[in-house]
Amino acid sequence: MTTETVQSADTAAIVPAAVEVHDVHKWYGAHRVLDGVSLTVRPGEVTVILGPSGSGKSTLLRVINHLEKPEIGYVSVNGELIGVRRNGDRLRELSERAILTQRGRIGFVFQNFNLFPHLTVLDNVAAAPAATGRLAKSAALELARELLDRVGLADKAGAYPRQLSGGQQQRVAIARALALRPGVILFDEPTSALDPELVGEVLAVIKDLATSGTTLVIVTHEVGFAREVADRVVFIDGGKIVEQGPPGEVLDKPQHERTRDFLSKVL
Amino acid sequence: MSEPPGAVTLAEPAPAIDIPSEKLTAQRVQPLRKPGRWIATAVALVLVAQFTHGLISNPFYQWDRFGYWFLRPVILDGLLITLEVAAYSAVLGLLGGILLALARLSRSPVLRAVSWTYVWALRSIPLIVVLLFLYNFSALYQTLSVGVPFGPAFFRFDESRLATDMVIAVVGLSLNEAAYAAEVVRGGILSVDQGQHEAAAALGLPKRYQFWKIVFPQALRSITPNYVNQLIGLVKSTSLVFYVSLLDLFGTAQTMGATYPGDIVPLLLVVTVWYLILTSLVSVVQFYVERYYARGATRSLPPTPLQKLRTGLTDLRARIRREAAV
Numbered sequence: 001m002t003t004e005t006v007q008s009a010d011t012a013a014i015v016p017a018a019v020e021v022h023d024v025h026k027w028y029g030a031h032r033v034l035d036g037v038s039l040t041v042r043p044g045e046v047t048v049i050l051g052p053s054g055s056g057k058s059t060l061l062r063v064i065n066h067l068e069k070p071e072i073g074y075v076s077v078n079g080e081l082i083g084v085r086r087n088g089d090r091l092r093e094l095s096e097r098a099i100l101t102q103r104g105r106i107g108f109v110f111q112n113f114n115l116f117p118h119l120t121v122l123d124n125v126a127a128a129p130a131a132t133g134r135l136a137k138s139a140a141l142e143l144a145r146e147l148l149d150r151v152g153l154a155d156k157a158g159a160y161p162r163q164l165s166g167g168q169q170q171r172v173a174i175a176r177a178l179a180l181r182p183g184v185i186l187f188d189e190p191t192s193a194l195d196p197e198l199v200g201e202v203l204a205v206i207k208d209l210a211t212s213g214t215t216l217v218i219v220t221h222e223v224g225f226a227r228e229v230a231d232r233v234v235f236i237d238g239g240k241i242v243e244q245g246p247p248g249e250v251l252d253k254p255q256h257e258r259t260r261d262f263l264s265k266v267l
Numbered sequence: 268m269s270e271p272p273g274a275v276t277l278a279e280p281a282p283a284i285d286i287p288s289e290k291l292t293a294q295r296v297q298p299l300r301k302p303g304r305w306i307a308t309a310v311a312l313v314l315v316a317q318f319t320h321g322l323i324s325n326p327f328y329q330w331d332r333f334g335y336w337f338l339r340p341v342i343l344d345g346l347l348i349t350l351e352v353a354a355y356s357a358v359l360g361l362l363g364g365i366l367l368a369l370a371r372l373s374r375s376p377v378l379r380a381v382s383w384t385y386v387w388a389l390r391s392i393p394l395i396v397v398l399l400f401l402y403n404f405s406a407l408y409q410t411l412s413v414g415v416p417f418g419p420a421f422f423r424f425d426e427s428r429l430a431t432d433m434v435i436a437v438v439g440l441s442l443n444e445a446a447y448a449a450e451v452v453r454g455g456i457l458s459v460d461q462g463q464h465e466a467a468a469a470l471g472l473p474k475r476y477q478f479w480k481i482v483f484p485q486a487l488r489s490i491t492p493n494y495v496n497q498l499i500g501l502v503k504s505t506s507l508v509f510y511v512s513l514l515d516l517f518g519t520a521q522t523m524g525a526t527y528p529g530d531i532v533p534l535l536l537v538v539t540v541w542y543l544i545l546t547s548l549v550s551v552v553q554f555y556v557e558r559y560y561a562r563g564a565t566r567s568l569p570p571t572p573l574q575k576l577r578t579g580l581t582d583l584r585a586r587i588r589r590e591a592a593v
Contacts (some may be wrong), residue, residue, distance in 0.1 A: 065469060096474065104471030114466035117563040118484050128470040131480070160563035180470065 016079030018043040018184050018215040024063055024073035026056075026239075033059045034070070035239035041184070041217060041232075043078075046210045048226040048247075049219045051236040052262055057219045060236065061186050064217065065106040066099055077106055078183045104132050107177030107185035111192050113169040115161035115176070121148065122157040125176045140179070147175040151205050167198030171205055184215040191222060223266055227251055235259045332533035336523070337540070345519030346541055352433070352505045352515060353545075356440035357498055363441060364448025369478075371453055382449065389446035395507050398439040402511045436508035444501055451493040455486035488560045495553040502545050516541055 019041040026034035033056045041047050051057040062068040064075050066083035074091055075082045083099050084091040094102075115124050125144035129135040135143060148154050151171040153164075161169050170190055177185050187206065191199040203225050210216055210229040220226065226233055227247045234244040235256070242256050254260045322328065336342055370382035389397070459482050467477040509518035520538045524531040558568055570578065 067465060067469060100468070100471040100473060102471070103469055106469075108469040110462065110466060110469075112462055114460075114462040116463065116466070116481055116485075118560070119563065127480075128472060131472050131476045162563060163566055176470070 015043075017041060017076070018045065018078060019064055019217060020076045021060070021064065022074050022076075024060075024070040024075065026059055026063060026068060026070050033239050034063065036073075037236070037239070037241055039234065039241065039244075041215060043183075043215055044213045045231045046216045046229050047218070047232050047234060048230040049217065049234045049236060050221075050223065050226065050262070050266075055237045056239040057236050058188055061188050061217060061219050064184075064186055065103050065108050067108075069093075077102075082106075101132075104128065104134070104180055105183055107180050107182035109170070109173050109177050109185065109187045109190050111189040113161070113166070113173045113193070115169055115172055117161050119160075120157065121153065121159050121161065121164070121172050124161065124172060125179050128176070129179050129181075143179060144175070147178050148172070150178070151175045152201075165198060166194045167201045170194065170202045174202075174205055174209075178209075184217065185209065187216065187218040187220070189219050189221065191220065221266060223251065223263065235262065237262070327532060328536060329530070329533045332530050333536050336530065336534055336537045341519055341523065342516070342537060342541075345514055345516040348433075348508075348513060348518075349502070349505050349516040349545075352436050352440060352508055352513070353498075353502045355437045356444050356501060356505075359437065359441035360444025360448050360497075360501070361452075361494065363445030364450075364452045367445060367449035368452035368456060371449065372456060386446045386449050389443055394439070394443045394504055395510060397443055398435070398507060398511050401435045401439045404435075432508075432511055432513040435511050436505075436513050439511070440501065440504060440508070443504070444497065447497050448494060451490055451497060452486070454493065455488075455490035456482060458489045459485045484560065485564075488557070488564055491553065491557050491560060495549060498549055499546050502549065503542065 017040045019039070021037055021039040024034050024037045025032070035056075037056075037060055039047075039060075049057045049060065059068055063070050064077070064082070066075070069083060074084055080102065081091075082102055083094055085094055086092075115121075116127065119127065122141060122144050125147055126137075126140040129143060130137050130140035145154065145157060148157055151174055153168060153171055153175070156164060156168065156172075161172065164172065170193075174185075174190075190206065191202050194202065199222070203222065206216070206218070207225075207229050218226075218230075230247045232244060233247045233250040235242045235250055235254070235258075237258050242258050243250055243254065250259065251263065254263060323330070367382045367385060370378040371386075373379060463481060463485065464477070467481045472481065505515055506517035508515050509521060514522065517538055520534040524534050527534075554571075558571070561568055
């Protein structure tokens with residue numbers, strides 16, 4: 001066990017994984033949501049996590065940026081431990097301020113967008129780089145304009161989120177995540193709250209990110225999209241990774257009964 | 268399979284009487300007559316007219332004396348005291364309320380308990396009792412000192428020099444106001460969607476920024492109407508400061524009434540009208556503050572009274588034109 005950790009740390013020193021989840025366990029009360037999940041995402045890789053509802057896939061994603069604390073195990077992003085620091089052989093929780101700084105390097109896109117309704121679209125995108133002092137206010141606004149242009153919403157800069165369609169709001173949320181200049185972006189069912197005809201515009205933006213070499217971890221129910229953009233598909237059920245591999249293997253030749261069962265329902 | 272009961276009812280043809288034998292030409296729909304409403308309106312108008320008549324013609328009100336007192340410097344001085352006490356207490360009370368609400372929502376059980384106990388105690392004790400306690404405070408504690416409890420003191424204040432009547436009034440009202448404001452603020456913070464907290468945390472926004480720029484402005488939308496309600500109560504509660512020998516609007520009228528016993532009713536009218544004016548001003552401010560914090564919460568801002576009047580007139584003109592055309 002110890003030697004294993006040392007070894008993976010050694011390999012990490014050469015090419016740090018974009019995301020490394022190491023033997024994570026998580027309980028909600030008596031209910032075990034994550035049961036020893038380990039996952040490695042290489043830089044530039046697009047990973048799609050599939051699984052039935054309640055399987056722990058959203059929790060896994062939220063553990064990566066420490067919105068949920070794992071009880072056992074650890075997560076590192078680009079070689080840096082998230083939410084904890086090593087103290088000899090133990091893991092110690094970091095201060096809230098330090099955790100917030102770490103989160104500022106990880107993008108997160110929510111199912112319900114969670115844009116700030118009282119701020120304009122432009123201010124939503126510019127908020128994080130300006131508030132954390134990484135950019136001057138004017139530079140942050142300029143970056144925000146650039147990113148809005150990139151997601152095709154340059155003309156909506158002055159609008160308030162509630163004046164936009166769901167698809168537009170989610171594209172703003174993606175621009176807001178990009179404003180962090182994140183090493184990795186996590187998507188939590190980004191199209192589940194959208195009307196069917198709006199799903200395409202959001203997936204197009206994500207696909208654009210995928211081809212530009214950004215590391216993405218995406219929880220979704222869009223199996224077709226997974227096949228198209230994923231380098232790797234991870235199937236999770238009951239808090240455990242059941243199988244993972246290239247989409248051609250997991251989606252077309254699933255080895256596991258549960259994976260076959262799930263795919264037959266969603267396809 | 269037996270026939271479902273629903274199908275039977277549906278199959279039953281609707282009574283044929285209503286079906287017109289000939290095709291209707293387009294007709295204007297006659298609005299429903301509501302005679303009850305007309306009667307109630309007439310009764311209300313008569314009552315309002317009677318009341319107004321009494322108010323004007325009854326010599327008991329002595330409107331000439333009202334005119335004499337309304338803008339007297341002594342009354343205006345009292346009004347100024349009322350405004351000062353209300354303004355200080357409103358601001359201090361709100362700040363105290365925010366602190367208490369944050370303590371109540373914190374993860375520390377001690378802070379939660381302290382906040383809860385404070386609110387419980389101050390909401391239970393009548394304001395007049397709090398004020399009188401403070402008034403007699405200098406007898407209970409001659410000096411106030413800042414230091415370690417049971418240990419050495421770092422600063423010492425002579426309490427009697429610190430506690431002017433104004434300070435006592437403001438402190439008393441603020442202590443009371445904070446207890447109510449705490450609940451208003453807490454309710455407002457709880458009304459903000461959990462997703463907003465999560466999004467702010469996920470972006471790594473500093474803790475202070477999360478509260479003051481993300482959560483609190485959204486909470487203000489529900490805090491404003493509730494706090495204004497409190498504020499109106501506060502403006503009227505300032506009349507109690509008379510009992511700690513501060514001559515506010517009410518206190519001045521009271522004193523003048525003692526000197527000129529014949530003028531008590533017009534003096535009460537003066538006080539009433541000034542309080543009406545103050546409450547109206549607070550309501551106007553409320554409207555614009557609410558409108559400001561509605562940005563983004565609604566797709567379009569609620570219209571100002573002027574805009575409402577303008578659209579009302581346009582609608583009326585359109586309706587008259589339509590009626591005339593038919």
